[in-house]
Amino acid sequence: MTSRFDFQIHATDGKARTGTITMRRGEIRTPAFMPVGTAATVKAMKPQDVRASGADIILGNTYHLMLRPTAERVDRLGGLHDFMGWDRPILTDSGGYQVMSLSELTKRNEEGITFKSHLDGSRHLLSPERSMEIQRLLGSDIVMAFDELVPTTSTRDVQAAAMERSMRWARRSRAGFDSGGEHAERAALFGIQQGALDEALRKASADALLDIGFDGYAIGGLAVGEGQEAMFGVLDYAPAQLDPARPRYLMGVGKPDDIVGAVERGIDMFDCVLPTRSGRTGQAFTRSGPINIRNARFAEDQGPIDPECGCPVCGKWSRAYLHHLVRAGEILGAMLMTEHNLYFYQALMADLRASIADGRLTAFAKDFRNRYYARET
Amino acid sequence: MTSRFDFQIHATDGKARTGTITMRRGEIRTPAFMPVGTAATVKAMKPQDVRASGADIILGNTYHLMLRPTAERVDRLGGLHDFMGWDRPILTDSGGYQVMSLSELTKRNEEGITFKSHLDGSRHLLSPERSMEIQRLLGSDIVMAFDELVPTTSTRDVQAAAMERSMRWARRSRAGFDSGGEHAERAALFGIQQGALDEALRKASADALLDIGFDGYAIGGLAVGEGQEAMFGVLDYAPAQLDPARPRYLMGVGKPDDIVGAVERGIDMFDCVLPTRSGRTGQAFTRSGPINIRNARFAEDQGPIDPECGCPVCGKWSRAYLHHLVRAGEILGAMLMTEHNLYFYQALMADLRASIADGRLTAFAKDFRNRYYARET
Numbered sequence: 001m002t003s004r005f006d007f008q009i010h011a012t013d014g015k016a017r018t019g020t021i022t023m024r025r026g027e028i029r030t031p032a033f034m035p036v037g038t039a040a041t042v043k044a045m046k047p048q049d050v051r052a053s054g055a056d057i058i059l060g061n062t063y064h065l066m067l068r069p070t071a072e073r074v075d076r077l078g079g080l081h082d083f084m085g086w087d088r089p090i091l092t093d094s095g096g097y098q099v100m101s102l103s104e105l106t107k108r109n110e111e112g113i114t115f116k117s118h119l120d121g122s123r124h125l126l127s128p129e130r131s132m133e134i135q136r137l138l139g140s141d142i143v144m145a146f147d148e149l150v151p152t153t154s155t156r157d158v159q160a161a162a163m164e165r166s167m168r169w170a171r172r173s174r175a176g177f178d179s180g181g182e183h184a185e186r187a188a189l190f191g192i193q194q195g196a197l198d199e200a201l202r203k204a205s206a207d208a209l210l211d212i213g214f215d216g217y218a219i220g221g222l223a224v225g226e227g228q229e230a231m232f233g234v235l236d237y238a239p240a241q242l243d244p245a246r247p248r249y250l251m252g253v254g255k256p257d258d259i260v261g262a263v264e265r266g267i268d269m270f271d272c273v274l275p276t277r278s279g280r281t282g283q284a285f286t287r288s289g290p291i292n293i294r295n296a297r298f299a300e301d302q303g304p305i306d307p308e309c310g311c312p313v314c315g316k317w318s319r320a321y322l323h324h325l326v327r328a329g330e331i332l333g334a335m336l337m338t339e340h341n342l343y344f345y346q347a348l349m350a351d352l353r354a355s356i357a358d359g360r361l362t363a364f365a366k367d368f369r370n371r372y373y374a375r376e377t
Numbered sequence: 378m379t380s381r382f383d384f385q386i387h388a389t390d391g392k393a394r395t396g397t398i399t400m401r402r403g404e405i406r407t408p409a410f411m412p413v414g415t416a417a418t419v420k421a422m423k424p425q426d427v428r429a430s431g432a433d434i435i436l437g438n439t440y441h442l443m444l445r446p447t448a449e450r451v452d453r454l455g456g457l458h459d460f461m462g463w464d465r466p467i468l469t470d471s472g473g474y475q476v477m478s479l480s481e482l483t484k485r486n487e488e489g490i491t492f493k494s495h496l497d498g499s500r501h502l503l504s505p506e507r508s509m510e511i512q513r514l515l516g517s518d519i520v521m522a523f524d525e526l527v528p529t530t531s532t533r534d535v536q537a538a539a540m541e542r543s544m545r546w547a548r549r550s551r552a553g554f555d556s557g558g559e560h561a562e563r564a565a566l567f568g569i570q571q572g573a574l575d576e577a578l579r580k581a582s583a584d585a586l587l588d589i590g591f592d593g594y595a596i597g598g599l600a601v602g603e604g605q606e607a608m609f610g611v612l613d614y615a616p617a618q619l620d621p622a623r624p625r626y627l628m629g630v631g632k633p634d635d636i637v638g639a640v641e642r643g644i645d646m647f648d649c650v651l652p653t654r655s656g657r658t659g660q661a662f663t664r665s666g667p668i669n670i671r672n673a674r675f676a677e678d679q680g681p682i683d684p685e686c687g688c689p690v691c692g693k694w695s696r697a698y699l700h701h702l703v704r705a706g707e708i709l710g711a712m713l714m715t716e717h718n719l720y721f722y723q724a725l726m727a728d729l730r731a732s733i734a735d736g737r738l739t740a741f742a743k744d745f746r747n748r749y750y751a752r753e754t
Contacts, residue, residue, distance in 0.1 A: 040701060044708040069676070069701045076677060077697050085693050280708075299446070300453060316462050320454050324417060324446045331421040331657075331708055 005188040005215045007247050011357045015239065015266040018356040021247060023141055024186060025081070026088040028056040030247060031263045031356075033349045034091060034271040035342055039064045040074070040084045043276050044334045045342065047086040053311070053339065054346030057089040057141075059271045062134050063098030066124065067117050071137035079139030091142035091271070094131045094173070094192075097252070100149050110165065113148075128169045132176030136183045144218065145173035147192045152224050156198060163194040163201050167208035174212050188215035190249060196221055197230055199237055206241035216247035219267070223252040232261055239266035256285060256348055257372055260365050263352050275341035280334040282326040285344040288371050293337065298323040311343035382565040382592045384624050388734045392616065392643040395733040398624060400518055401563060402458070403465040405433040407624060408640045408733075410726045411468060411648040412719055416441045417451070417461045420653050421711045422719065424463040430688070430716065431723030434466040434519075436648045439511050440475030443501065444494045448514035456516030468519035468648070471508045471550070471569075474629070477526050487542065489523075505546045509553030513560045521595065522550035524569045529601050533575060540571040540578050544585035551589050565592035567626060573598055574607055576614055583618035593624040596644070600629040609638050616643035633662060633725055634749055637742050640729050652718035657711040659703040662721040665748050670714065675700040688720035 007030075009019040021028040035042045035050055037058045042050045050058060060080055065071060077083050080090055099105070099115050107114035112127025131146035147166035150158050170191050177189045191214035195201030209217060219238050222231045231253075239248050249269035250262050259270055275285065282294040286306035291298070293305070304314035305322065313322075313336045325333030348368075355364035384407075386396040398405040412419045412427055414435045419427045427435060437457055442448060454460050457467055476482070476492050484491035489504025508523035524543035527535050547568050554566045568591035572578030586594060596615050599608045608630075616625050626646035627639050636647055652662065659671040663683035668675070670682070681691035682699065690699075690713045702710030725745075732741035 039705050039707060040698070041707050041709040044712070046709065046712070068705055069697075073677060073697075077679060077695070083695070083698055083701075085698075300450060302454060318454070318460075320446075320450075321417070321460055321462075324460075328416050328445060330416060330418050331711055332418040332423070334708055335421070335423070335712065 004186060007216070007245065009245075011359075013356040013359050013361040014264065016263050016352075016356045016361050017266065017268065018353045019247075019268070023089050023188065025090075025141055026056060028089060028269075029349075029353060030268040031259075031349055031352050032056060032269050033259070033345045034059045034269065035345075036061070036271055036273045036276060037084070037086070037090075038273075039068065040080060042338075042342075044280065044331070044338045045276075047084060049339060050086070050342065051088065053342040054350060055088075055342065057091060058086060060090050060092045060138060060140070061098060062092050062095035062131060062138070063102065063126075065092075065138060066095065066126075066134050067119050067122075071134040075137040075139075081139055089141040090139075091190075092135045092138055092140035092144065093251075094144040094146040095126050095134070096131070096147045096149055099126050108148075110168075112146075128172035129176040132173055132180065136177075136180045136187075139183070141187050142216070143173075143177055143187055143189045145170045145189065145191050145214070147194060147220060149194075149221065152196060152221075152226055154196075156196075156201075159194075159196040159198065160201055163196075163205050166192065166194045167205060170209055170214075171212050174214070190214050190216040190218050190247075192218040192220040192251070193238060193242065194221050197226060197234055199234075202234065202238050203241050206238070210243060214246070216249060216269075217242040218249040218251050218269075220251050222250065223254050223258070223272075228255075228258060228261070231258070232265065235262055235265040235267065256345070257369060259345075259348065260352065260368055263356075264361060264365055275345045276338050279338035279341040282333075282337065283341075284322070284337055285341050287368070288374060293319060293322045293326050295323075305340050306344070309340065309344065309347070311340050311347075313337075313340040313343070381563060384593070384622070386622075388736075390733040390736050390738040391641065393640050393729075393733045393738050394643065394645065395730045396624075396645070400466050400565065402467075402518055403433060405466060405646075406726075406730060407645040408636075408726055408729050409433060409646050410636070410722045411436045411646065412722075413438070413648055413650045413653060414461070414463070414467075415650075416445065417457060419715075419719075421657065421708070421715045422653075424461060426716060427463070427719065428465065430719040431727060432465075432719070434468060435463060437467050437469045437515060437517070438475060439469050439472035439508060439515070440479065440503075442469075442515060443472065443503075443511050444496050444499075448511040452514040452516075458516055466518040467516075468567075469512045469515055469517035469521065470628075471521040471523040472503050472511070473508070473524045473526055476503050485525075487545075490525075505549035506553040509550055509557065513554075513557045513564075516560070518564050519593070520554055520564055520566045522547045522566065522568050522591070524571060524597060526571075526598065529573060529598075529603055531573075533573075533578075536571075536573040536575065537578055540573075540582050543569065543571045544582060547586055547591075548589050551591070567591055567593040567595050567624075569595040569597040569628070570615065570619065571598050574603060574611055576611075579611065579615050580618050583615070587620060591623070593626060593646075594619040595626040595628050595646075597628050599627065600631050600635070600649075605632075605635060605638070608635070609642065612639055612642040612644065633722070634746060636722075636725065637729065637745050640733075641738060641742055652722045653715050656715035656718040659710075659714065660718075661699070661714055662718050664745070665751060670696060670699045670703050672700075682717050683721070686717065686721060686724070688717050688724075690714075690717040690720070 191209035301319035480492040568586035678696040
């Protein structure tokens with residue numbers, strides 16, 4: 001019999017930990033980076049190549065999938081895993097973030113959020129119960145609680161009210177998830193801590209979540225423009241407010257140096273569109289900082305994107321070729337840049353895990369930052 | 378020592394032949410289909426996947442490459458093969474067709490064609506000598522003579538004059554190619570028959586080319602809107618006007634049923650953007666005719682694109698998933714549709730070769746057409 005959800009911490013180094021989450025669809029090595037597969041595809045990547053890059057789990061977006069092809073259709077087609085050809089764990093977000101950032105809201109109250117689709121203007125409701133239903137229909141392995149987000153520029157009162165509503169919705173999410181029958185016996189549910197940049201609100205949110213009880217805990221509401229210093233400020237205390245025996249997931253983060261700093265502060269899981277999105281626009285990550293492959297200085301550069309990279313792209317194609325492809329708007333440019341960036345992220349996570357296991361994370365992080373910031377463009 | 382260019386015919390069936398072209402970069406099984414790699418990439422495909430589909434040779438476009446990244450840059454970077462990561466033969470066209478269809482002409486005389494780039498308006502000359510130089514700088518394996526094209530609606534006099542100029546240019550192409558030093562010892566040069574739909578002009582063109590002498594002969598000026606019946610009309614006599622011991626290449630063709638009919642009429646080589654271009658817009662080829670995967674009837678169709686297809690796409694993903702990807706404008710949709718279509722074309726070529734070898738081409742072609750036309754949409 002395989003485990004529904006088990007988290008073993010193998011080693012710690014300062015606040016950082018490395019471990020393994022075991023689920024029936026596979027193991028997730030932590031700290032883990034989850035590539036984003038918004039609309040049932042990690043953009044410009046075949047799932048087998050996502051796996052080959054080292055990903056143990058990917059993320060799917062409830063908001064996008066509920067609108068197209070719809071959760072009901074994915075369910076009729078056998079679930080998201082079969083549909084897209086990815087047989088390992090999938091974490092789905094709750095839709096709360098995208099509904100706020102992508103759609104036109106028509107109603108927002110204790111029940112949930114009514115909105116118009118950005119695709120066709122059709123009207124939809126997202127509530128804790130509906131979000132749980134959608135994530136169940138998708139066949140998600142790690143389900144996220146549905147929460148309410150407010151702008152970071154809101155007053156403390158507004159932030160407090162949104163956090164408190166999110167905690168009530170967390171309880172409804174728990175109930176909705178638990179009523180999901182067979183799916184609830186196979187999947188896991190994560191709660192999401194809110195509270196903006198306020199330590200007391202964060203503590204109240206953590207306590208509310210711990211009282212409900214979840215398989216893991218996400219830190220939400222960060223990486224939304226507050227800057228790395230403010231984010232790290234929260235991460236200096238927020239992880240310790242959560243259950244140390246459970247995975248801590250920092251949603252929507254981030255840049256490589258964000259990830260290194262967050263791992264040092266005790267984060268176990270990450271997701272971000274950066275490696276995929278920036279790959280499509282010509283940004284490549286290297287250990288000496290990001291480069292824009294469109295830059296004229298790469299036009300006849302016969303070296304690989306990153307001489308230290310062991311990815312299939314760096315083993316075969318030059319910066320000059322990628323420069324040409326991206327400048328010409330060729331799909332292959334998006335494919336190869338994305339593949340390299342996903343490998344870069346997964347290699348970074350592997351190095352972080354090994355550094356923690358060997359008790360040398362501080363030295364690794366210092367060396368990483370020294371080199372990474374030396375040539376950021 | 379490997380052969381510069383050798384063509385062995387293994388079997389004939391009616392006018393059709395199957396054989397092998399041997400060059401130092403590899404063998405080309407004929408009848409052969411060459412995927413088009415316009416700008417140093419078969420769009421949306423990694424070169425190793427192009428090879429895995431069964432392609433022995435690809436085509437590169439002189440016009441596109443001379444403008445971006447430029448032939449001189451490709452040369453400095455080690456040639457087109459190293460640049461794009463394809464180590465098997467590449468045929469390059471002469472630029473004559475694209476310069477007429479894509480650019481603004483500023484001068485056109487016996488010397489050549491001066492034009493403005495469609496990318497940045499810069500001014501360039503294409504002449505037989507410059508076309509040979511560009512194809513040499515690219516490191517082409519099969520170089521095409523530079524010819525002059527006129528609209529199919531032109532009068533016979535205009536067509537005759539263009540054909541006659543093309544034959545003078547063919548002689549200059551031969552001289553330009555032969556002065557290419559080491560490259561001329563490794564590569565092959567094909568002449569291009571012109572003469573529109575006129576048998577006497579075609580004969581005169583063929584005689585002029587045979588007098589010059591080439592490694593292979595292309596039939597040019599077809600598949601430009603004249604329709605399949607008119608094209609087959611020319612193919613009923615044109616191949617026999619050329620050297621039976623040399624490969625015959627029908628440029629820019631075509632639809633699967635065009636290819637079957639042309640093979641029956643003695644054609645050995647083809648190129649066409651159809652499998653790649655139509656893949657990006659949602660058309661998939663099947664043995665029972667093309668389908669448009671965007672069609673609503675595929676939204677929940679769990680079958681593969683073509684149940685008879687052995688390609689990696691049909692082995693893993695459903696019509697429903699491809700429908701979703703293409704509708705959502707996802708890059709993976711273009712990737713998978715293109716891959717399937719290239720496999721379809723190569724599987725068709727393999728079947729044609731086997732049918733000729735077994736002396737059953739007529740039966741194969743009849744069966745192919747019966748099924749293919751039964752559900753063309």
